[in-house]
Amino acid sequence: MNFIITTPLYYVNDKPHLGSVYTTIICDSIARYKRLRGEKVLFITGVDEHGLKIQRTAFNNGVSPKEHCDEISEIFKKNWLKWNISFNKFIRTTSPEHEKVVHEFYEKVKASNDIYMGEQKGWYCVGCEEFKDNPDNSPSYKCPIHKKNLEWKNENNLFFRLSKYQKAIEELIQDPEFIEPKERRNEIINFVSKGLKDFSISRTNLDWGIRVPDYINHTFYVWFDALLGYVSSISSDDNKYSLDSSIESGWPANVHIIGKDILRFHAIYWPAMLISAGMKPPKKILGHGFLTREGQKMGKSLGNVLDPENLLKKYGEESVRWYLLKDISLGSDGDFQDRRFVDIINNDLANTIGNLLNRTTSMSRKWFNNQTPPLSEKNNNELITLANKSTKNFLTYFDNFKIDKASNEILVFATNVNLYLNKKEPWSLIKDDKNINEVKLIIYNVLEATRIIGTLIRPILPEFSIKILYQLGENNIENKDWEENLKWGLLPESRSLPKPIPIINKLDYE
Ligand SMILES: [Zn+2]
Incomplete structure (x- = not known):
């Protein structure tokens, strides 16, 4: 059976940043390790291409969303080749095959009576593509992550009955193997204990998404669509692009490696969606920490963002790999100095x-x-x-x-x-x-x-x-x-040795 490991499907609003390089390097070393241990590995990466944020980014750049996605997706793919990443599948959520799997999945969830039409009111962060708490209901309240104003939304959307899976999720997260490290698991246990609320899985007035079959003016919520990329990416082996063929290819995934900011989607929403569709949840969610630089959060406004492209040019991919893999404990935040x-x-x-x-x-x-x-x-x-x-x-x-x-x-x-x-x-x-x-x-x-x-x-x-x-x-x-x-003792005696050359050059301080 395949050992299935995934990176998140990266959001194509911008080219890869150091955080995505970090996640992908972790996955790559695990995939290589498993192959060396004799396992058949399916290492999946790809891009998440729908949603309001992408539609707006494309509009601001004066191109169509499709053109924008084609360009950035290609940058991601080429980038992973430059970093010597040994992925087996690269999934784009705008592919027709993916759309087919999303539709099939939706029908299953609907058949479980887990979809209904409801009113969605609240404050929305376009950056997060997520409804947010706004403690004072103030229009000037900003998303704590994006530091941008939230937008008020009031529309009729399709909802997924997450509340029905309270017990199932509680049982799942009981298992200490399911979410690692334990700090991350405790965050989720705490969140789930407050009671799970249904969440909307469709949007109206948003063209750049997969159409919901029964409702012509609705597109699927970007997360509902993107998470399914893990399944659709492995459903292709027999060209059937179906849920059954992804199960035949080895679903459930052995491990999703993600940044801690998207833990809730992977550890709660995603398993519940899968259970609703009669599929197994992933076996493990591993949430790594954030990277800071010289002790400070990296941000465009601070002007201290480390461009992975520059690191690659300056030091080569393996030096960066060694630093990120050896110096940072997976799960803890890491500092780049x-x-x-x-x-x-x-x-x-x-x-x-x-x-x-x-x-x-x-x-x-x-x-x-x-x-x-x-x-x-x-x-x-x-x-x-x-x-x-x-x-x-x-x-x-x-x-x-x-x-x-x-x-x-x-x-x-x-x-x-x-x-x-x-x-x-x-x-x-x-x-x-x-x-x-x-x-x-x-x-x-x-x-x-x-x-x-x-x-x-x-x-x-x-x-x-x-x-x-x-x-x-x-x-x-x-x-x-x-x-x-x-094993010790395999080096042959009296074997010819080539002329020694330095295998790595020493780096200089700048
Ligand atoms: Zn945000």
Whole structure:
């Protein structure tokens, strides 16, 4: 069965920002990890293209909504390729196939008697595409997220009977596995305990959306439509584009990775909609934190927005990956600091790992005829125990989506290998011929440890991994069993080593 993992479907009112890059990198490393563990993975990303905000953005840019969406969707897709994101499906919610699935889903929910016409009155934030509480009913009250005035709306809309699913949602969120981390789960438990209210799933006077079959002047509420992208994206394998074929492809999703701002939609509305349609809710919702910059919230008005495009050009995708995955605990808010970024890349990747590899392969080439050393003694050393321990911890952490801890485990191991090398001082031992067997062992052990580091790091930094292994004479790693390769002792003796080249350049402060 497929392991299904999704990013949110990104709203195409603007090009990708650092937050979307962050979410997508998390998904990518998990997808790569699962593939390396032998699972069949469906990694879904895409774009959410309907709604009032997009209609207005297009109007302001003097283009049609369709033209606007075509342009921005293409930017998203190209962007993920530049970031080396290994997605399997890219869904656009304006595709006719998606529309077909939305209609089928609507009919199911209607058949469950969960749709009715009601009056929708309230204050609406176009930025959030959501009705908001307005404590004083004041027209000058602003959305706390967008800092823009809310708009008063009073229209007859179709409603979804969310209140009917109070019990079902309560039971679902009881399971500590369903929403992670636990801070996020507590927010939702608290919200649900106040009682779920029905919500409107259609809009009138909004052309840019999927038409509701029975009501010609209604379009579907953008969230109702967009959430279904997760289902429609996997319903295509047999070209049927139906709910049944998405179930055959492996629905429910194993994990939706999202930012914490859209948790309510994913952890409450979405599961209730699915249950109503006779489908299973997703197995897990993982809500990551927000990114700040140098301790401050990023915002256009503050002028401190970090453009991921610039980061990519300046540092390359893997440095950014390492910083975001290793330095930020998934679930907590993270801070992007320029100095810290440079320090981490230089210390972790260039010094602790890169330099270790470089100097050890150089010694091996110099002393052993451009090869790995031949061994004449039985190899039993402290690095074997450390390698096994780090490997085991790495797998356990990754299985539990603790990517920061898994990354750190690699670093801890690499630090220990450096200590081992410095303690053994093969460069002093080599001066006396009688130590030659000991030197062979030391160099072999460090090279073998480095091979395991290069293998472990693959789901996190795929290119860096290939570079490390290439320096150790490993080619064709794509065709080898990853887990098998984590075992100690697989580096061949007397294997030719290529000329050492630095695998990463040190960064400078600006
Ligand atoms: Zn808002």
